[in-house]
Amino acid sequence: MYSYNHESFTVSNKIYGIVYIIPFIIIIFAFSVSLVKKDSGAADPGQFAFLANPINLVVLGTAYVIAAGLFFTNVGIFINSIKRNWVYIVSIFFTLSTVCVSDYPVKVVINFFHFVGMTLVIVATVYYFKDNTQKLFHVLSFYTFAIIAASILTAVFFPSIGIHHRLQERWMGLTSNPNNLGDVAYIAIWISLFGIYFTNNKLITIMNFLTIIGSCICLYKANSITSSICAFFVLSAGPTFMSMGKNAAIKIFLKIFFLLLFFVLFLLILYAFFPERLGIDQVLNAVGRDASLSGRTSLWVKGFLAFKIKPVWGWGYDSNVSLMSRSVISYAQFHNGYLNVALAGGSIGFTFLLILILRQINLCKKLLVKSFELSIAFLVLLLSIMLHDVTEATFFNPTNICWLMFVFSLFYLDYQDAVKSLELRKM
Numbered sequence: 001m002y003s004y005n006h007e008s009f010t011v012s013n014k015i016y017g018i019v020y021i022i023p024f025i026i027i028i029f030a031f032s033v034s035l036v037k038k039d040s041g042a043a044d045p046g047q048f049a050f051l052a053n054p055i056n057l058v059v060l061g062t063a064y065v066i067a068a069g070l071f072f073t074n075v076g077i078f079i080n081s082i083k084r085n086w087v088y089i090v091s092i093f094f095t096l097s098t099v100c101v102s103d104y105p106v107k108v109v110i111n112f113f114h115f116v117g118m119t120l121v122i123v124a125t126v127y128y129f130k131d132n133t134q135k136l137f138h139v140l141s142f143y144t145f146a147i148i149a150a151s152i153l154t155a156v157f158f159p160s161i162g163i164h165h166r167l168q169e170r171w172m173g174l175t176s177n178p179n180n181l182g183d184v185a186y187i188a189i190w191i192s193l194f195g196i197y198f199t200n201n202k203l204i205t206i207m208n209f210l211t212i213i214g215s216c217i218c219l220y221k222a223n224s225i226t227s228s229i230c231a232f233f234v235l236s237a238g239p240t241f242m243s244m245g246k247n248a249a250i251k252i253f254l255k256i257f258f259l260l261l262f263f264v265l266f267l268l269i270l271y272a273f274f275p276e277r278l279g280i281d282q283v284l285n286a287v288g289r290d291a292s293l294s295g296r297t298s299l300w301v302k303g304f305l306a307f308k309i310k311p312v313w314g315w316g317y318d319s320n321v322s323l324m325s326r327s328v329i330s331y332a333q334f335h336n337g338y339l340n341v342a343l344a345g346g347s348i349g350f351t352f353l354l355i356l357i358l359r360q361i362n363l364c365k366k367l368l369v370k371s372f373e374l375s376i377a378f379l380v381l382l383l384s385i386m387l388h389d390v391t392e393a394t395f396f397n398p399t400n401i402c403w404l405m406f407v408f409s410l411f412y413l414d415y416q417d418a419v420k421s422l423e424l425r426k427m
Helices: 024-033 054-073 075-084 086-100 103-128 133-158 179-199 202-222 223-243 249-271 283-285 296-307 321-325 337-366 372-388 401-426
Strands: 003-005 008-013
Touching: 003 075, 024 133, 024 401, 054 075, 054 103, 054 179, 075 086, 075 103, 075 296, 075 401, 086 103, 086 337, 133 202, 133 372, 179 202, 179 223, 202 223, 202 296, 223 372, 296 337, 321 372, 337 372, 337 401, 372 401
Parallel strands: none
Antiparallel strands: 003 008
């Protein structure tokens, strides 16, 4: 067995056991399946979820305990990876520091432990798949095929469980609400699409195509517009990027994408405060959509006003419980991930988010030559999550599948970059 230590990173040819992926399977299951259906009504800010439903806490806690055990038996592996992602680690500890500004510090501490647990799970998973991207997509492909198939069967044969009858008969499958099903379906499409690129197995390829079809059905029946847009982006951008090859066209696309993203964010802010100036409410009504974007614009106005009160440190990473208790909102998000982070952590928290996004983009660019397909796959994932959080809120949500994939992407790309640096040093 060989090992090489460079910049706080160790590469080893040790074959890690299946135990390293068990926590990840448990946690992604918990994020994809709701064991107890949640009420869609307003939440009680004084009620912690684990008191009403301890099942998820037990399931997630099991994954965290296993990952913690792996940490203490392989401290060097975890420390090296954590050191290389020190900005992310600092951002997690910053969330804990907001106990000073939150009205519900216990909730901040609970979320902090979720962040820590998720991080340990992801580091273990990265080392399990560290040298085998094909195996990564094979495992994820089997999982998403099972989840999507089970969600469709549940909605069709057990509508009392799989359909939300109070939300216009929208499907929610095995999840807690239609938008969660949309998130799972769009992530499944990303996994299945790039799973096709990373396999030579015909059976798995067919399974991935079936998952994409099934996921599209789920998106349509769940009527999840945001996730549907993200799925369309993945299905169009993925093959387009792959066909570009290793040239400058991708960099040009990135510049155009960010310009359009910032332009859309600007339009949404303008529309939230001055809807009559843009005159697009008639267009939205004409296509059957609420001119307030299902109430989002009023939420954004409230969010901006709340941000002005605490612009530096924010209100705390307490799942917006502080703002709920003050009757600013009636549930735990503002339907905009960027605004959500700005409210939770103020300007400091928002800066951390931007740094993590830029870090991933930089890693993707560095890996374009060494691992083109891998770089494109995770670049498309990152861009789709950024697009998703324009009207949803998953950034720094420690119990959401989109944030799970965001952080996994960060650590997995970092590992591949470390391997690349090692190979260059040995040349």
